[in-house]
Amino acid sequence: MFKYFEPNKIFSITSKAPKYVLVLFIITISIGLTESLILSPEDYKQSHSVRIMYVHVPAAWISLGIFCAITFLSVIGYIFKIRNFFLISKSLAPSGLVFNIVALVTGSIWGKPTWGTWWAWDARITSMLILVLFYLIYLVAWRIYEKHDKVFRITSIISLLGIINVPIIKYSVDWWNTLHQPASISISKSSIHISMMFPLLIMTASFALFSLLIFLMKYNTELIKIKNKGLDRL
């Protein structure tokens, strides 16, 4: 099954896909922005500041999702010695890091009118900051180590250590007394009205498309980098 993940076979798809993903992203983000900034109602308690949720929550979800994907791919890649999985993980990391930073900064901006402070060493916020550090360490490891075996092992260890932080982020609002509110949405139920849920889902879809676009561009770059080294050996 893994032979279908061979870079030589999928480059023809990954090199053409970005332009279609970009078009889809522009369409969904246009709908998302109209919904979240104009059409969705203000909150009865938080008034218009609730609109920050439409960038903050999708960014947080996607940064967590990407880190889980990185860990899964790194572990499977290490066990089955699939080099391409490491390449995919490495290509996912930049967008994961940026979404993580966006979640922290927009959360901080939301904190000022809601809590009266830009920053608090609250369990949720601190654990998200720790995730940024794991993303940074992960990306720096790819820059420092050149030998494949070593970099694969080290990045797998970093992602495995970092994944311990993910359930802490998720349950921090339940385990500790935090400024951050508990989750409003879970798989089984949601306390958000459809008029706010719709823009939230549209913005999540558009952010996911943007991370796919960045992933494809980065993955193609990494493949060309490998081919550059291949030309040196000819």
Add this chain to the structure above:
Amino acid sequence: MINEIFFMKGYGFYVWSAFSFTFLSFIVLYFVIKAQYIKERKKFITKFGTLNSERAAFAKTQSINKEILSNSSII
């Protein structure tokens, strides 16, 4: 209507700052990754140009190399 969109009952600064930061981050990330792609592709084309005809013909047997040479732009 326009005033409400901009000022949002005093929350406009916070809302617009959050959205601006998000999209500025997206734009920076997009152009950084695009610049990396262009740099690597240029390097590949330059290296390919230095190969003798025999090696170039051999390199072209790999479809991925042909794809890299033919793709004029990522987007």
